[in-house]
Amino acid sequence: xxxxxxxxxxxxxxxxxxxxxxxxxxxxxxxxxxxxxxxxxxxxxxxxxxxxxxxxxxxxxxxxxxxxxxxxxxxxxxxxxxxxxxxxxxxxxxxxxxxxxxxxxxxxxxxxxxxxxxxxxxxxxxxxxxxxxxxxxxxxxxxxxxxxxxxxxxxxxxxxxxxxxxxxxxxxxxxxxxxxxxxxxxxxxxxxxxxxxxxxxxxxxxxxxxxxxxxxxxxxxxxxxxxxxxxxxxxxxxxxxxxxxxxxxxxxxxxxxxxxxxxxxxxxxxxxxxxxxxxxxxxxxxxxxxxxxxxxxxxxxxxxxxxxxxxxxxxxxxxxxxxxxxxxxxxxxxxxxxxxxxxxxxxxxxxxxxxxxxxxxxxxxxxxxxxxxxxxxxxxxxxxxxxxxxxxxxxxxxxxxxxxxxxxxxxxxxxxxxxxxxxxxxxxxxxxxxxxxxxxxxxxxxxxxxxxxxxxxxxxxxxxxxxxxxxxxxxxxxxxxxxxxxxxxxxxxxxxxxxxxxxxxxxxxxxxxxxxxxxxxxxxxxxxxxxxxx
Numbered sequence: 001x002x003x004x005x006x007x008x009x010x011x012x013x014x015x016x017x018x019x020x021x022x023x024x025x026x027x028x029x030x031x032x033x034x035x036x037x038x039x040x041x042x043x044x045x046x047x048x049x050x051x052x053x054x055x056x057x058x059x060x061x062x063x064x065x066x067x068x069x070x071x072x073x074x075x076x077x078x079x080x081x082x083x084x085x086x087x088x089x090x091x092x093x094x095x096x097x098x099x100x101x102x103x104x105x106x107x108x109x110x111x112x113x114x115x116x117x118x119x120x121x122x123x124x125x126x127x128x129x130x131x132x133x134x135x136x137x138x139x140x141x142x143x144x145x146x147x148x149x150x151x152x153x154x155x156x157x158x159x160x161x162x163x164x165x166x167x168x169x170x171x172x173x174x175x176x177x178x179x180x181x182x183x184x185x186x187x188x189x190x191x192x193x194x195x196x197x198x199x200x201x202x203x204x205x206x207x208x209x210x211x212x213x214x215x216x217x218x219x220x221x222x223x224x225x226x227x228x229x230x231x232x233x234x235x236x237x238x239x240x241x242x243x244x245x246x247x248x249x250x251x252x253x254x255x256x257x258x259x260x261x262x263x264x265x266x267x268x269x270x271x272x273x274x275x276x277x278x279x280x281x282x283x284x285x286x287x288x289x290x291x292x293x294x295x296x297x298x299x300x301x302x303x304x305x306x307x308x309x310x311x312x313x314x315x316x317x318x319x320x321x322x323x324x325x326x327x328x329x330x331x332x333x334x335x336x337x338x339x340x341x342x343x344x345x346x347x348x349x350x351x352x353x354x355x356x357x358x359x360x361x362x363x364x365x366x367x368x369x370x371x372x373x374x375x376x377x378x379x380x381x382x383x384x385x386x387x388x389x390x391x392x393x394x395x396x397x398x399x400x401x402x403x404x405x406x407x408x409x410x411x412x413x414x415x416x417x418x419x420x421x422x423x424x425x426x427x428x429x430x431x432x433x434x435x436x437x438x439x440x441x442x443x444x445x446x447x448x449x450x451x452x453x454x455x456x457x458x459x460x461x462x463x464x465x466x467x468x469x470x471x472x473x474x475x476x477x478x479x480x481x482x483x484x485x486x487x488x489x490x491x492x493x494x495x496x497x498x499x500x501x502x503x504x505x506x507x508x509x510x511x512x513x514x515x516x517x518x519x520x521x522x523x524x525x526x527x528x529x530x531x532x533x534x
Contacts, residue, residue: 004268007074007081009162010178011193012185017212021140021157022188026125028180031136034126041065041120045199046095048110056106056260059199060099064088066122071099074197077261078276084268101366102267105260105374116202119144126164127177135167136177145202154202156209158193159185242450244390244397248291249381250449255283256377259315263365266358271326274319274361281316284377285309286438287445290401290408292380295388305387308380311373318364322357324479325350331480335505341498398446399534402457405439406528409464413525426478429517433471440464456531463524470516477510 014021026033043063047053053060057076063069071086089096095112103112123140139160146153161181167173194208195201201209242250262277288309296302328350336343364370380387391397412435416428443461447453453461484503 003083003085004270005083005085006168007083007162008168008174009081009160010182011158011160011195012182012190013156013158013193013195014189015191015212017156017209021142024140024184024188026127026138026181026184028127028184031127031129031177031180033138034128036123036125039066039122039124041069041118041122043118043120044114045116045118045202046112047115048107048112050110051115052107052110053103053112054200054203054205056103056257058103058106058264059197060095060103060112061118061199062088062095066124071096073099073102075261075264077265078270078272082265082268082270102264104366105263105371108371108375108378115148116199117146117148118198118202127181129173129176132166132173134164135173136161136163136181138181143198145198147203150204152204154204154213156201158195159190241394244392244394245385247394247397247446247449247451248287248384248388248390251287251291251445252284252377252381252384254448255280255287255445256374256381259284259377260374263370266361266365274322274357275326277319277361278316278323281312281319282437283441283445285312286441288312290404290438290442291445292384292388294400294404295390297387297389301387305380308373308376311369311376315364315370315373319357319361322354322361324483325352325354325357327476328480328483329354331476332502335502340501342495343498343502345495346498346502394451398451398453398457401442401446402460402533405435405442406460406531406533408435409439409528410525413521416521425514426474429471429474429514432521433468433475436464436467436471440468454534456533460528460531460533463528467521467524470513470520474510474513474517477506477513481506481510 041063042065043061046060046062059072059074061072061074063072068085070088072083073086074081074083076082084102086096086098100107100112121142125138125140126134127136127138128134139162140157141160142155142157144153144155161178163174163177167177195206200206204210258280259277262273262280265273265276288305293302293305296305329347332343332347332350384390391400409432412428412431416425416432440461443453443457443464481503484499484506
C-alpha cells in the first residue's frame with residue numbers, strides 16, 4: 001500500500017443536466033488560488049459480475065494521468081470516505097494481488113473485471129491560506145463515462161472541493177474553505193451534487209441524475225430532493241411497515257457491511273479499526289441470538305447459527321489484543337501526570353501490544369476462517385426465510401424481540417449477588433454489561449432498518465446506552481489494572497512507583513464506578529419492569 005487518505009470533499013454541479021459549466025474566477029476573501037492546472041485522466045473501474053464492491057460501497061479503479069495516478073480503492077467506513085493507493089502495474093497482469101486481497105472480504109471467490117471507463121478533463125486549482133499552506137483543491141471535471149455492460153455513454157460536469165493539509169484536521173479551516181468556495185459556486189448557479197460517486201452515476205445508479213437527464217423539471221434541485229425526514233416514533237408516522245424478513249435482512253446486511261468495513265480500516269492502518277470490528281461482530285451475535293435463533297425452522301439450522309455466533313465471538317477475541325493495546329495507550333496518555341513519573345516504558349509496552357495485535361488481526365482477516373464467516377453471513381442475508389419462520393408483522397416482531405431482551409436483562413440482574421461494592425460483584429457486572437449491550441445493539445438495529453420504536457422502546461434503548469457507558473468504564477479500569485499487575489514482575493525498581501500510582505488511581509476510579517452502579521442499576525431495572533412493551 002502506498003498511501004491512505006481520508007477524503008473530505010463536497011461536490012457541486014449545475015441543476016440542469018448537460019448545461020455548460022460557467023467560467024469562474026476563484027477570487028475569495030482570504031483563500032489564495034494558485035494558477036489552474038489542466039489534467040487529462042483515464043480511469044477504469046472494476047467490480048465483480050454481481051457488483052459485490054458496489055453493495056459494499058467500495059470502488060476500485062486504475063487511473064493514469066494526474067499527480068496521483070495508480071490503483072485506488074475508495075470505501076465508506078467510520079463516517080468518512082477513505083482512499084488507499086497502490087503503484088501502477090502492467091495492464092497485462094490484470095488487477096494486482098495486493099488490490100484484490102485488500103477487498104477479498106467483499107468479493108470472496110469472485111473476480112474483478114472492468115465495468116466502467118471514465119475519461120476526465122480536469123482543471124485543478126489549489127487553494128492556500130497565509131501561514132497555513134495548501135488547504136484545499138478545486139477540481140472542475142468534464143466527465144465522459146462508458147458502462148461496459150450496456151454500452152451506454154453518459155457525460156456530465158461537476159466541481160469537487162477536497163480538503164488538504166491542515167484543513168483536514170481543523171473544523172474551523174474546513175468551514176472557511178467550504179463557505180468561501182460555495183459562495184462563488186452558488187453565485188454562478190451551482191447546487192450541491194447528490195452523486196455518491198462517479199462510478200454510480202456512470203452505471204445509471206444515480207436516480208436523480210437520470211431523471212434530470214430526461215428533463216423532469218420537478219427535479220432540477222437535487223439537494224432539495226435528497227432530504228429525508230428522520231423517524232423518531234410511531235406517533236403520526238405514515239408509511240408502510242416493511243415485513244419482518246425485510247427488517248431482518250436490512251439489519252444483517254448493515255452489520256455484515258460494518259464487519260467488512262472494519263477489516264478494510266485495519267488493512268488501511270486506521271486506528272480504532274479493531275474496536276469497530278469487535279462492535280460489528282457483537283452486533284451480529286446479538287441479532288442472531290435475539291432476532292433469528294428464536295424462530296429457526298429446525299434444530300439443524302439452530303446449531304448452524306450457533307456455530308456462526310461462535311465464529312463471530314472468535315473474531316472479536318482475535319481483535320482484542322490490538323484493541324486493548326489502543327485502550328491502554330490512551331489511558332496512559334490521559335494519566336501521564338508528574339505524580340505518575342516516567343511512563344515511557346509502559347507506553348512502549350502498550351504500543352508493542354498494539355503492533356502484535358495488529359499483526360494477529362491482519363493474519364486472521366486474510367484467513368480462510370475469516371472469509372468463511374462472510375460467506376455464511378451472505379448466505380443468511382440472501383434469504384432469511386430459509387432459516388427462520390418470522391412473525392408476519394414487523395411491529396409484532398419488534399415487540400417480541402424487545403420483550404425477550406428485557407427478560408434477558410432482568411434475569412441476569414436478578415442473579416447479581418447485590419450489596420457488594422467491591423470486586424466480588426465484578427463478574428456479575430460484566431454479565432449485566434453483555435446483555436445491556438445486546439439490548440442496545442438490537443434496538444438500534446431496528447432503527448437502522450427504518451422501523452421506528454415506541455416511546456417505551458426508546459426509553460429502554462436510552463437506559464441501555466447509559467448503563468453500558470457506566471459498565472464500560474468499569475471494564476476499562478479492570479483491564480488497565482490487570483495489565484499493570486501482569487507487567488509488574490518485568491518492571492525495574494525505578495519504574496515501580498509509576499505502577500503503584502497508576503494502580504491506586506485506577507482502583508479508585510473502579511470503586512467510584514461500582515458505587516454509581518449500585519445506585520443506578522437497581523433504579524434502571526425497576527423502571528425497565530414498568531415499561532409497557534407490548
